[in-house]
Amino acid sequence: MTAGWEMVVGLEVHTELATATKLFCSCRNAFGDEPNTNICAVCLGLPGSLPVLNRQAVELAMRVGLALHCRVEPSIFHRKNYFYPDMPKDYQISQYDQPVNVGGWLELPDGSRVGITRAHMEEDTGKTTHVGGGGGRIHGADHSLVDYNRAGVPLVEIVSEPDIRSADQAKAYVNELRAILVAIGASDARMEEGSLRVDANVSVRRAGATAYGTRAEIKNLNSVRSLGRALEYELRRQVDRLEAGEEVVQETRHWNEDEGRTSSMRSKEEAYDYRYFPEPDLVPLAPSEEWQGEVRSGLPALPAERRATLARAAGVAASEPAVGIAVAQGLDGLVAAAVEAGADSRLALNRAANELANRSAPDVAAFTKLLHMEGHGRLTATQAKAVLAEVVTSGGDPEDIAKAKGFEALGDDVVAAAVDQAIAAHPGEWERYAGGETKLAGFFVGKVMAATRGKADGRAVTALLQERLASGP
């Protein structure tokens, strides 16, 4: 039981920037190339090589910061020292106590805000594959293969305040952050390709308490779903310990997706001493007001703003899920254009959010025409969805597609006859319906649909049933 407890979560999100080249050299920044083909003296850390900061990476990092309402500040790079075979210099160049972006916030679709502590720049490591022995881990492996294509790829690490209070809110935060990163062109933010990685700091406390509990850091979260599951697990684990009179240990824990549990990686006592010190091979970074202004003015409308705009156009609340989906899918422009052209706003929003997710958007004119046909009862909801699917794949005219599918609206008299027939065939049910058992409306709609092979409009049938009820059989 976790009732009476509150989860406190802060997230660290690493995102690879979508630059043409790496952070400190001119090697290609690309995913999925032949191993060790995008490498040079600099990103291999060969003796004598020196880093040179990529201007485009700074610009994208500033975009991230400005989109998250951060201040862009003068910053420097540090060296984070530790030995690992996929890190060519055995130190990582990273921003430490003077990051480029400081103090912002992210607004979630439900209107809540999560504070952003910082969003700093650093270089990615290479990728190690451990072969044989210990099941993909370095200990016990026969040998390891290292691909340095990713070494030196620019990252921005976005650190949130511990403002998140539930697994759902954490998931919404990551989804919203991804939407922003994609919208501003900073990253493709694909968790499955590792271009977006999430670590979670989790603690629990009694509801109403103000002090924070001891936190654990959860790593190896490979999807938004894993994040949600890991947080739920961690909430239970920490509450169980505390309720059993034990303590939560400050440590790093590894999420095992298959087992659905976290396990200890290392405790704070064994934590690395990274021996940070200012990177002497780079000079301080201080983007001018002018440069910041250019970056700011180049930012597109962000998801929160687009949701507000769409909600206004469609006459619904911005927190409505369909609004969020339409914006996330980039369909807000289509919906707004259809509404502008006279389509029913609610219908436009629902059809876009429910039928067009993850598909290519139809032509505005065709979409509007389809909505008109459905809105005027010439197509049933089921028929409209089928036609819309065809419009998306073939790009044809909704009218022609409907005709080809035989979706010609039935005459009112045919529907009325089918309704009367259904009533006559099921007098017992009709009596109960008339007696107030309203859920039997569905039964009659079903019978009419069967009789018309689905061509009748459900809403029209319901209206006719009510008409018959009022006038008496």
Next chain:
Amino acid sequence: MTGGRREGRAVTAVEIAADVRGGRRSAREVLDEHLAAISAREEELHAFNLVLAGEARAAAGEVDRRVAAGEDPGPLAGVPVALKDNLCTRGVPTTCSSRILDGWRPPYDATVVTRLRQAGAVIVGKTNMDEFAMGSSTENSAFGPTHNPHDVTRVPGGSSGGSAAAVAAGFVPLALGSDTGGSIRQPAALCGVVGVKPTYGLVSRYGLVAFASSLDQVGPLASTVADAALALEALAGHDRADSTSIPQLAPALTAVLEEGVDGLRVGLIRELLDGVDPDVGARVSAAAAGLEAAGAKVDEVSLPSAGLGLSAYYLIATAEASSNLARFDGVRYGLRVEGDDVTAMYGRTRAAGFGAEVKRRIMLGTYALSAGYYDAYYGQAQRVRTLMIRDFEAAYEAYDLLLAPTTPTTAFALGAKAGDPLAMYLSDVCTIPSNMAGHPAVSVPYGVGEDGLPVGVQLLAPALGEPTLFRAAAALERSRA
């Protein structure tokens, strides 16, 4: 045979370049003379880790071809040059005199090497050094020490001891070294040649295997101030591959050498005269007199923080080194000693690959950066550094240049300080302040001590003060005669 003349033939870089460009001598002929000098004495001195006779002949041949075709091969046409073995040379072993780089051939040339080639220089070899430039005697080389050409029982200084010895022995008129705490100027002084540490950022560090990144600077060693000026003109200037490179063109130096020091205000740093041998101090006084005779005004000046430089330097330099040398881990290049797992491989590789002094400094630096100690050590050392820069700024309000000994003593005997790291570190006390401040300095030979060995005196200038520095160094050189 310090940078003199042999059989009446010109041996300075200035003269060689003029002769080769003018078609009066061939680069091949010049090279062959120098290769002969190397053959005659290299076994005794061990200035080189590697002599590149074949490559040098090809490069000299190319210079001659260009002269014959009416082209200008550049300001260093046909000048034989030796490179300290921490400067990367494409396809040619670059060892830093360490076992850990065993077998490594850089896939690229250091920027300074590219610039030398473009200026028509002929690279003849890679010179011995203290391992990773850590040392003041060239005894910390994995390949054995270099001997001082003036007395082979003595050290040549270090860490650029091979380069200094190569110039002093007449193997080459010009060599490159690197100077982190005095590693060009100290061996230059001990070998009786000119050594220049340029302003930090004036010469690209790209391709210089790093010891302490915020202090390292590449510079020339030469037998004359004019040769050093000619070399620095070719080496200096902005390089996009080095973010700490100053974005401006190389200064004009050879053109100002005859301008003299009339009216220049020179401050003699009092604190750096403390503890130097009397005969060295006497040569510094003689240099002050020489400058005054040439028209400069010399007074004593106090640089109170100069004495703090040594301890602060050994924290900053070792801290940066501990990080810079982490990459030598056996994973990608150089020596690898296998172990049961990757941690064991790291440990065995580094235990076998690094010498004692390098290990000592890695440990010192690792400690200085450790959690809980950072502020007391590295942080405090950086504050001392700031203090030193302020002291210099104050001094340069009243003076154009500063004067000091380069080293407290003349060349010491091989082995004399090898067992006493602290005594060895003290030989850098006069040179370290310039590195800490990022300022330029030059060591100019100024006679000999009681033991008959060379004494160097040091001129210091504020950042980018090279034109004034070279003017005064040339005047000092003339006053010596």
